Amino acid sequence: MESIYREQILDHYKYPRHKGQLDPADRSFAADNPLCGDRIRIDMRLEDERVIEANFSGDGCAISQAAASMLMELVQGKTLAEVRQISREDVLEMLGIELSAARLKCALLSLKVLKVGAYGLQEWVED
Numbered sequence: 001m002e003s004i005y006r007e008q009i010l011d012h013y014k015y016p017r018h019k020g021q022l023d024p025a026d027r028s029f030a031a032d033n034p035l036c037g038d039r040i041r042i043d044m045r046l047e048d049e050r051v052i053e054a055n056f057s058g059d060g061c062a063i064s065q066a067a068a069s070m071l072m073e074l075v076q077g078k079t080l081a082e083v084r085q086i087s088r089e090d091v092l093e094m095l096g097i098e099l100s101a102a103r104l105k106c107a108l109l110s111l112k113v114l115k116v117g118a119y120g121l122q123e124w125v126e127d
Contacts, residue, residue: 013062018072038064068110083118
């Protein structure tokens, strides 16, 4: 069963969904994992507090890029309230494999970036 998840991770890594920056975007935030060099930026376009388009950009390992790609598929059409409810367990379930502590940070980087954007905290963080 884990091999199916590994294939899915490699597919999202090689052929990422919703990759590229949105310009203009209503919400954007970027962060990196200094331990491994992963970088993720997420841009969202909103209409009535609903994500009508979300893209990611950046680079990094297969886990970080696949997790970002999977998250972008998940958030399309969701309200910001629904996006805020996405948990680390949801991301880990999507990935479907056991991860070491170091790989866990890779997998959850895009969730961190997504949550900051969904809560609109980037203005607070940048001040």
